[in-house]
Amino acid sequence: MAIKVIIFDFDGTIADTYQAVVDITNGLSSEFGYKPLDEETLQLLKDLSSKDIVRKSEISLFKLSFLLRRVRKELGKQIQDLEPISGMPELLEKLKQHNYTLGIITSNAKENVMAFLQKRELEHLFDFVYSGATIFGKHRIINHVSKKYQFSKQEVMYVGDETRDIRSAQKSNVAVIAVTWGFNSNKILNQYQPDFLAEHPSDISHAVLKF
Structure with a gap:
């Protein structure tokens, strides 16, 4: 699927x-x-x-x-x-133009995320934004969102920059892309075996098409 x-x-x-x-x-x-x-x-x-x-x-x-x-x-x-990662606004626009449903699940405060998106005129690209209170509890929110919006797990992909993002996606049985421009290094990200490792935002669109 x-x-x-x-x-x-x-x-x-x-x-x-x-x-x-x-x-x-x-x-x-x-x-x-x-x-x-x-x-x-x-x-x-x-x-x-x-x-x-x-x-x-x-x-x-x-x-x-x-x-x-x-x-x-x-x-x-x-x-x-603060600025968006270089190339990320263009990627988000491209994905939205291809009718993907886009969302955010983060341990940051929702008001911070919304303030950033509004400042950069990116908020219209996202269908939902969820903030999780716990450090290692993103999988619970992924499960909640999938159930609420009736997403099939085979239709969902999570994109993050840390090992905890990979583990959360794996716990939820959804595909995961690890990006190399964030906190964790390529070395440790590879050890957690994401489905795809992206070195630039444009790599994400290529990875999505492979699934």
């Missing part, structure tokens, strides 16, 4: 939020009791899975949830000044 529904992650996949998130996280380091991340550490983290990063974190899971809320809140203050 051909792909008809393409669901995107937001941070690092559609929006170039990487440096903003790093700067915000480092700015909150003294408040939450961890060391700021230098460039060497950031490069090492790119080769780790999302769960391994959490395990190596200097803060507890309890504090981590509060930290993520603060990061989302501070990101909201900058979100309208």
Whole structure:
């Protein structure tokens, strides 16, 4: 069955939020009791899975949830000044012209996502936007969306930039494209065996046609 529904992650996949998130996280380091991340550490983290990063974190899971809320809140203050990934608006327009249903499932705040999309005049391209509160719970939202809109799992593809995106899609039994321009490196993304690895947004349209 051909792909008809393409669901995107937001941070690092559609929006170039990487440096903003790093700067915000480092700015909150003294408040939450961890060391700021230098460039060497950031490069090492790119080769780790999302769960391994959490395990190596200097803060507890309890504090981590509060930290993520603060990061989302501070990101909201900058979100309208951030840019989309180069080539992504053109890809989204092309997919919509070919009648694909497009959506977003993200751990970022929905108001941040909508503010970004509206600023960049991209909101009309998406049929739905869902925000998930948990770090590793995207598969539950993928399942919820599929059930709500009566999507067949064989018709759905998820696109993300982290190992947790790959695992969420695999748990939901939907196809997954991992993009290399976001947080995680090609090396660790390949280890999680996505259906396709995209090095540029234009690669996504080629991958969709293969299913």
